[in-house]
Amino acid sequence: MPSLSLLRFAQPRGLRVSKAEGQYVWDSSGRRYLDFHTGHGAAFLGHRNPFVVRRISEQLGKLTCLPPVFENQILDEALDLLSKILPKHLTHVFFMNSGSEAVELALKLARKRSGRKLFASFTGAFHGRTMAALSVTHNPKYRSGFEPFPGEALFIPYNDTGQLSRIDESVAAAIVEPIQGEAGVYPATAEFMRALEERCREVGAYLIVDEVQSGFGRAGRVWSHLEHGVKPDIMVAGKSIGGGFPVSLIAVSSELGEKIEEGEHGSTHGGNPLALAALVGGIEAFLSDDVSGRAARMGELLGSQLTELAQEFKTVVRGVRSKGLMLAVELRERVSPYIARLQAEGLLLLRSGATTLRMLPPYLISKEDVELGISTLIRALTDRARQGA
Ligand SMILES: *Cc1c(COP(=O)(O)O)cnc(C)c1O
Numbered sequence: 001m002p003s004l005s006l007l008r009f010a011q012p013r014g015l016r017v018s019k020a021e022g023q024y025v026w027d028s029s030g031r032r033y034l035d036f037h038t039g040h041g042a043a044f045l046g047h048r049n050p051f052v053v054r055r056i057s058e059q060l061g062k063l064t065c066l067p068p069v070f071e072n073q074i075l076d077e078a079l080d081l082l083s084k085i086l087p088k089h090l091t092h093v094f095f096m097n098s099g100s101e102a103v104e105l106a107l108k109l110a111r112k113r114s115g116r117k118l119f120a121s122f123t124g125a126f127h128g129r130t131m132a133a134l135s136v137t138h139n140p141k142y143r144s145g146f147e148p149f150p151g152e153a154l155f156i157p158y159n160d161t162g163q164l165s166r167i168d169e170s171v172a173a174a175i176v177e178p179i180q181g182e183a184g185v186y187p188a189t190a191e192f193m194r195a196l197e198e199r200c201r202e203v204g205a206y207l208i209v210d211e212v213q214s215g216f217g218r219a220g221r222v223w224s225h226l227e228h229g230v231k232p233d234i235m236v237a238g239k240s241i242g243g244g245f246p247v248s249l250i251a252v253s254s255e256l257g258e259k260i261e262e263g264e265h266g267s268t269h270g271g272n273p274l275a276l277a278a279l280v281g282g283i284e285a286f287l288s289d290d291v292s293g294r295a296a297r298m299g300e301l302l303g304s305q306l307t308e309l310a311q312e313f314k315t316v317v318r319g320v321r322s323k324g325l326m327l328a329v330e331l332r333e334r335v336s337p338y339i340a341r342l343q344a345e346g347l348l349l350l351r352s353g354a355t356t357l358r359m360l361p362p363y364l365i366s367k368e369d370v371e372l373g374i375s376t377l378i379r380a381l382t383d384r385a386r387q388g389a
Contacts, residue, residue, distance in 0.1 A: 011336075015343060020047035023362045023369055025348065034372055037348040041181070041360035044218050044240035044295075044325070045285045052243030055281030059274055068095065068271035078276040081283040082251075085222055089231055092257025095249050095271040095279075099212035099238030100128025102248040103175070105265055106234045107132050107151055109256060110173030110206040112264070119151050120167045120174035120205065122158040126182030127175060127210055136175050139182075159188060161195045173206035173234075174199075178224035181213035181360075184352035185321045185328035193228040206256075207231075212238040212248070213326070217286060217363060220296030220324035243285065245278030292324075295363045298370065299324040302361070305374045313381045318355075327359040328352055329377075338380055347376040 016028040023046060025033050038044060045052065059074060068075050082093060096102045107119060121127070121136040128134070134142060135149030143149075154171065156163050158180065167174055174196060180186040200207040209232035214224040218240065221227055225235075233256055238248030269275070285291070303322035306329055310317040318330040331338065335351050342349060342357075352358045361369070 013343065014340075015348075022046040022048075023365050031346070033343070033346050033348050034369055034376075035348050036359040036361040036373060037350050038240075038360050038362050039244060040239065040350065041213055041218065041326075042239045042242075043244040044216065044360070044362055045243045045282060045291070046362045046364045047244065049243045049281065049285050051285035051288065052245065052278050052281035055277040055284070056245065056274060059277035063273045066273055067268075072273060074273050074276045074280060075271065077280045078283075081280055081287075082249075085283060085286065086251050087223065087226065087231065087235065089253055090235055090251035091254040092260075093249050093251045094265070094267075095247065095276065096267050097246045097248060097269050097272075097275070098128070099210075099236065099248050100130040100133040101267070101270075102212070102236045102238055102250045103127045103133040103136070103208075103210065104130055106175070106208045106236050106250050107136070107173065108265065109234065109250075109252065110208060111151075113256060113259065114172040114204070114206060116170055116172035116205075117152060118170050118172060119153045120171050121153045121155055122176060122180075123155055124158050124180050124183035124186060125155070125175070125177060126180065127177075128212075158183075158186065159192045161189075161192050164192075164195050164199045167196075167199050167203055167205060169203050171203060171205040173208050175208040175210055177210045177214060178228070179214040179219055179323050179326055181326055181358075182352060184330065184356045184358065185323060185326045187219075187224075187323045188228070190228040193225065193230050197230040197232075206233040208234045208236065210236045212236055213360075214323075216240050216282075217292040217295050218325050218360070220299060221292050222286075224323075241282055242275060242278035243282040245275055245282075247275040247279050289363075291363050295324045298361070298363070298365050299327065301367065302359070302365075302370050302373065303327060305370060306377075309374060309377060309381070316381055316384055325359075325361050325363060325365075327361075329357040329359075331355050331357065338384075341380045341383075342376060345376045345379060347373055 018028045125138045132150045135151035209225045235251045306320045310320045321328045350358045
């Protein structure tokens with residue numbers, strides 16, 4: 001055993017992983033697991049996606065450390081490819097390393113440009129664990145003990161269009177997830193997203209859309225907010241865009257992008273050539289295959305089978321929610337024993353709170369993988385139902 005310990009912010013999973021490929025990981029004894037966890041969704045393109053591996057490998061032989069104030073080829077390629085997938089009205093980007101960090105910059109820009117202090121966020125919102133990202137994150141479990149936060153936030157009930165009038169001229173920006181992930185997969189309604197955009201325009205507040213989890217095809221579209229036709233001033237992306245490599249970004253409207261002042265922000269590692277190579281590989285993978293379409297279809301299949309399973313196991317399962325390959329199975333009891341049991345049976349997934357199983361499978365799962373996942377779940381639920389009887 002190493003003499004140094006990790007800070008245990010999360011319970012260790014008790015699984016020693018030695019390699020991963022596509023939708024599977026293997027433990028040190030060579031046993032295979034179906035991965036519906038994908039490193040909190042980051043390996044959405046599949047572990048070691050060939051495009052990502054090729055780009056990183058090539059980049060390793062050329063240049064691995066250079067800030068983007070110096071011109072370089074992989075930066076040009078990243079900007080060029082990004083322009084093919086970003087909403088057209090978002091004309092400027094900045095690269096960072098994590099979702100929280102990108103949220104921080106979004107909030108900073110909104111505050112300085114608006115000259116206002118307050119942020120509007122929503123019940124159930126998750127935007128990350130840094131201090132400003134926490135200020136717009138709702139869950140008291142993540143917040144408590146860390147106050148005061150640098151940002152004061154107004155929390156409005158998610159999907160409650162009637163309460164959007166609480167956003168007034170004192171609000172710098174509203175930040176919203178088009179589909180709440182961490183909270184347990186709750187999609188925003190079109191009516192709500194449109195009313196939110198309209199209210200932001202009315203009072204001159206910026207609209208920030210956080211696509212860190214819901215974006216890059218996972219929910220069945222390249223960016224989930226496009227379904228509702230809204231045009232955010234700032235979009236935040238992260239998690240899966242680098243094919244599992246740490247990279248995040250914000251993309252902003254030209255109105256914001258053209259007003260940047262020198263020295264206002266910066267990042268040592270943001271725009272690192274290896275991270276940009278991962279991003280380029282990730283976008284190539286995205287463009288070379290029908291990633292969003294497949295996520296929509298496989299999500300539909302997995303979601304409908306989970307719904308059937310929920311009918312069958314009504315005594316244990318409260319309900320199922322899904323949008324593309326963001327799926328949640330809400331139980332009537334604590335979820336931890338199930339996660340451990342499913343892992344022992346060869347299925348990795350994650351949780352949302354105390355009673356919800358969450359699945360973030362990679363887009364390339366097959367019908368056989370769906371069947372394997374469902375039969376593994378059925379086994380765990382049957383055992384539980386038997387014990388309960
Ligand atoms: C995961 C997540 C974040 C935070 O990203 P990190 O890379 O963990 O900092 C922010 N917003 C949303 C919606 C997320 O799901």
